[in-house]
Amino acid sequence: MSSEFVRGLTCRLCGKRYPKEALNFCTEDFGPLEVEYDYEAIGRSLRRETLERRPRTMWRYRELLPIDGEPTVGLQVGGTPLVKANRLAEALGVRELYIKNDAVNYPSLSFKDRVVAVALSKAVELGFDTVGCASTGNLAGSVAANAAAAGLEAYVLIPDNLEQGKVLGATIYGAKVVAISGNYDHVNRLCSQIAFRFGWGFVNVNLRPFYAEGSKSMGFEIAEDLGWRAPDHIVVPMAGGSLIGKIHKAFKELEGLGWIDPVCTRMFGAQATGCNPITNAVKTDAKRIKPVRDPRTIAKSLAIGDPADGFFASKLMKETGGWGEDVDDEAIIDAMKLLAETEGIWAETAGGVTLAVTRTLIEQGKIDRDGSTVVCITGNGLKTQEAVIDRIARPPVIRPTLAEFESLIGASPAEAELAPAGA
Amino acid sequence: MSSEFVRGLTCRLCGKRYPKEALNFCTEDFGPLEVEYDYEAIGRSLRRETLERRPRTMWRYRELLPIDGEPTVGLQVGGTPLVKANRLAEALGVRELYIKNDAVNYPSLSFKDRVVAVALSKAVELGFDTVGCASTGNLAGSVAANAAAAGLEAYVLIPDNLEQGKVLGATIYGAKVVAISGNYDHVNRLCSQIAFRFGWGFVNVNLRPFYAEGSKSMGFEIAEDLGWRAPDHIVVPMAGGSLIGKIHKAFKELEGLGWIDPVCTRMFGAQATGCNPITNAVKTDAKRIKPVRDPRTIAKSLAIGDPADGFFASKLMKETGGWGEDVDDEAIIDAMKLLAETEGIWAETAGGVTLAVTRTLIEQGKIDRDGSTVVCITGNGLKTQEAVIDRIARPPVIRPTLAEFESLIGASPAEAELAPAGA
Numbered sequence: 001m002s003s004e005f006v007r008g009l010t011c012r013l014c015g016k017r018y019p020k021e022a023l024n025f026c027t028e029d030f031g032p033l034e035v036e037y038d039y040e041a042i043g044r045s046l047r048r049e050t051l052e053r054r055p056r057t058m059w060r061y062r063e064l065l066p067i068d069g070e071p072t073v074g075l076q077v078g079g080t081p082l083v084k085a086n087r088l089a090e091a092l093g094v095r096e097l098y099i100k101n102d103a104v105n106y107p108s109l110s111f112k113d114r115v116v117a118v119a120l121s122k123a124v125e126l127g128f129d130t131v132g133c134a135s136t137g138n139l140a141g142s143v144a145a146n147a148a149a150a151g152l153e154a155y156v157l158i159p160d161n162l163e164q165g166k167v168l169g170a171t172i173y174g175a176k177v178v179a180i181s182g183n184y185d186h187v188n189r190l191c192s193q194i195a196f197r198f199g200w201g202f203v204n205v206n207l208r209p210f211y212a213e214g215s216k217s218m219g220f221e222i223a224e225d226l227g228w229r230a231p232d233h234i235v236v237p238m239a240g241g242s243l244i245g246k247i248h249k250a251f252k253e254l255e256g257l258g259w260i261d262p263v264c265t266r267m268f269g270a271q272a273t274g275c276n277p278i279t280n281a282v283k284t285d286a287k288r289i290k291p292v293r294d295p296r297t298i299a300k301s302l303a304i305g306d307p308a309d310g311f312f313a314s315k316l317m318k319e320t321g322g323w324g325e326d327v328d329d330e331a332i333i334d335a336m337k338l339l340a341e342t343e344g345i346w347a348e349t350a351g352g353v354t355l356a357v358t359r360t361l362i363e364q365g366k367i368d369r370d371g372s373t374v375v376c377i378t379g380n381g382l383k384t385q386e387a388v389i390d391r392i393a394r395p396p397v398i399r400p401t402l403a404e405f406e407s408l409i410g411a412s413p414a415e416a417e418l419a420p421a422g423a
Numbered sequence: 424m425s426s427e428f429v430r431g432l433t434c435r436l437c438g439k440r441y442p443k444e445a446l447n448f449c450t451e452d453f454g455p456l457e458v459e460y461d462y463e464a465i466g467r468s469l470r471r472e473t474l475e476r477r478p479r480t481m482w483r484y485r486e487l488l489p490i491d492g493e494p495t496v497g498l499q500v501g502g503t504p505l506v507k508a509n510r511l512a513e514a515l516g517v518r519e520l521y522i523k524n525d526a527v528n529y530p531s532l533s534f535k536d537r538v539v540a541v542a543l544s545k546a547v548e549l550g551f552d553t554v555g556c557a558s559t560g561n562l563a564g565s566v567a568a569n570a571a572a573a574g575l576e577a578y579v580l581i582p583d584n585l586e587q588g589k590v591l592g593a594t595i596y597g598a599k600v601v602a603i604s605g606n607y608d609h610v611n612r613l614c615s616q617i618a619f620r621f622g623w624g625f626v627n628v629n630l631r632p633f634y635a636e637g638s639k640s641m642g643f644e645i646a647e648d649l650g651w652r653a654p655d656h657i658v659v660p661m662a663g664g665s666l667i668g669k670i671h672k673a674f675k676e677l678e679g680l681g682w683i684d685p686v687c688t689r690m691f692g693a694q695a696t697g698c699n700p701i702t703n704a705v706k707t708d709a710k711r712i713k714p715v716r717d718p719r720t721i722a723k724s725l726a727i728g729d730p731a732d733g734f735f736a737s738k739l740m741k742e743t744g745g746w747g748e749d750v751d752d753e754a755i756i757d758a759m760k761l762l763a764e765t766e767g768i769w770a771e772t773a774g775g776v777t778l779a780v781t782r783t784l785i786e787q788g789k790i791d792r793d794g795s796t797v798v799c800i801t802g803n804g805l806k807t808q809e810a811v812i813d814r815i816a817r818p819p820v821i822r823p824t825l826a827e828f829e830s831l832i833g834a835s836p837a838e839a840e841l842a843p844a845g846a
Contacts, residue, residue, distance in 0.1 A: 101529075
């Protein structure tokens with residue numbers, strides 16, 4: 001039980017306090033609401049050693065997540081690998097590189113399972129039996145899968161141009177999927193209206209303050225797997241701009257509990273050039289985010305033109321000595337291939353964005369080649385096959401004879417590599 | 424170090440012993456070779472409590488896997504969830520049901536990562552730098568991904584009719600993929616010739632004895648997650664027929680170590696009716712497997728007409744009081760949907776086969792409704808989208824207005840469910 005640990009919600013702009021209920025934003029200034037905890041009570045109640053003996057899921061950090069009782073949805077989410085990426089490090093010319101690989105998150109193969117596990121557990125606590133979301137794809141699948149497992153009815157609204165794998169990855173679970181002719185920002189506005197009118201629990205609308213906290217678990221796991229330390233640099237993809245802030249919040253919470261040394265991590269945000277409202281604000285030192293009206297990128301999961309947390313994300317990057325950078329579709333695909341060929345990790349287009357930006361930042365000298373760097377991979381390549389299918393050579397077809405095989409590879413055993421002793 | 428634990432290879436037919444090298448089969452009678460261990464030494468060296476404190480990957484059972492040194496490939500493989508499937512249990516009318524979910528195995532989302540991790544770790548030990556496989560799809564992706572991460576050159580041979588997701592899921596990693604005009608059995612025969620001629624390490628040809636042992640880790644994990652016990656029934660998909668035997672071997676090894684009670688598990692095997700050489704042998708009480716010359720099923724990953732371990736699989740099912748059953752494409756798709764809608768798990772077609780067979784066996788009374796049952800899901804639904812895309816309704820498209828949404832769902836808030844207190 002962690003009910004004693006969540007104090008309530010607080011507006012990030014004016015500081016007004018609210019009870020822990022389903023709320024979209026501050027009624028005074030429309031500012032986003034942040035969950036507040038009683039960290040002293042958490043510190044008295046929880047030891048690092050206790051946590052380390054718990055099952056390796058996101059819920060081992062449950063005192064730092066905004067659920068009052070035991071979690072009821074998404075019990076297997078999280079605990080994804082932090083991969084020491086030595087072959088990729090060599091290719092990029094850096095010393096210490098890690099991939100946080102949420103492409104294999106349970107159940108729906110993206111980091112969204114983390115936020116949905118919290119949002120739907122909270123929805124059950126608040127008494128909702130119908131839930132929903134506005135999604136660029138990964139959230140659709142995660143809400144549909146987790147709602148199905150929990151026996152909740154789910155409405156999933158998506159732009160009408162999504163990849164087949166992401167659409168089927170929501171409909172297969174029996175969710176009521178509705179495609180909207182328009183972009184994500186149109187979808188999102190409609191969801192706000194529906195949530196208000198029908199009184200449903202939309203994970204990224206009226207459950208958003210709780211939902212967003214789920215992302216912290218990615219930061220907790222990274223720090224734990226680094227041996228309880230924060231990395232020197234971390235590169236995070238940005239759509240709405242929430243994840244980068246929550247990972248930083250996670251590091252700061254661990255620092256506050258005295259579990260890790262003071263955090264000096266430089267936070268780097270990655271976007272596609274075809275939808276770069278946040279990185280553009282960083283690079284032009286703009287005071288506010290200028291929405292992108294017509295996003296055009298193969299990284300559809302990042303194509304949010306009017307990012308809810310863009311302002312806070314750009315502020316964070318500047319305050320921590322980080323930076324925001326964006327890359328074009330060509331660079332995205334090259335990076336997807338590089339990641340697959342060096343580390344055997346097939347990320348979706350968003351992962352290509354993050355790695356391509358990492359590469360650019362290393363070349364620019366903004367990421368120190370001697371420091372430790374974590375690259376956050378948030379979704380699986382199987383979901384965005386359209387983006388690469390025409391860019392990867394199709395296999396040659398031969399008949400099942402040794403002669404045709406030898407002719408294809410242009411070698412007989414004499415020319416091929418010699419057999420080792422064991423063969 | 425576990426080198427002291429592996430004694431060598433033994434022919435399953437004549438018992439002739441061989442050293443632990445890359446060998447296809449017994450030179451006397453072409454019988455399959457089985458890895459032999461020194462269980463007494465393992466029992467003296469390893470305690471259950473020691474193992475429980477290790478990272479949750481397949482390698483926590485490394486003393487029972489045929490690697491001489493530390494594993495070097497696939498270090499993150501295994502540790503997949505055993506899901507207590509209460510909603511599915513209710514739908515099927517059984518008391519205690521579990522899904523062993525290798526659809527989220529690392530890195531390539533199928534149980535094949537287990538066998539490949541062992542085979543490639545062994546390939547490195549034996550000095551191979553070029554590896555390969557004959558595959559119906561999942562093995563292709565697993566060899567390609569794990570070989571890329573390990574820096575090994577990989578040749579992947581597949582039938583020329585595979586699903587896009589499985590082809591792209593091998594080429595993306597930079598493996599040399601060759602499509603063969605023919606079925607799996609043609610591919611497999613060619614691979615035997617190539618392995619012999621070029622001296623390469625083909626995981627399911629000359630590395631097969633080691634490779635197959637990797638499947639035991641699925642059984643170890645199931646028993647551990649059940650609180651160190653074997654289930655009353657387990658349903659396992661069969662292609663070559665190896666997995667079912669290795670899971671049983673795993674239970675028996677744990678029994679031999681005194682870690683679980685004597686094993687009374689009834690072993691059930693699942694195939695598609697369009698390629699059912701093993702279940703057909705069970706149902707007709709045949710003395711030998713009659714190959715299926717022209718497999719026709721949407722479950723392409725199970726479409727092996729001449730299964731290498733079919734004889735042993737059918738023998739095992741009969742000896743344990745289990746059974747073999749097969750199902751048609753319609754039943755496969757229905758079961759895929761049922762699993763997704765009740766448990767939020769999107770399995771590939773093979774998973775549909777296994778669940779549909781489970782359902783049939785329950786209806787036939789062959790699986791006891793009051794016993795415990797584990798259903799093995801071995802691959803991810805994102806890889807076989809073609810099989811269901813035309814069977815799942817596409818989402819309706821509306822403009823982004825509340826009026827169109829209400830018209831679509833045929834409800835205004837008054838008719839829809841009432842909002843809960845928290846809304």
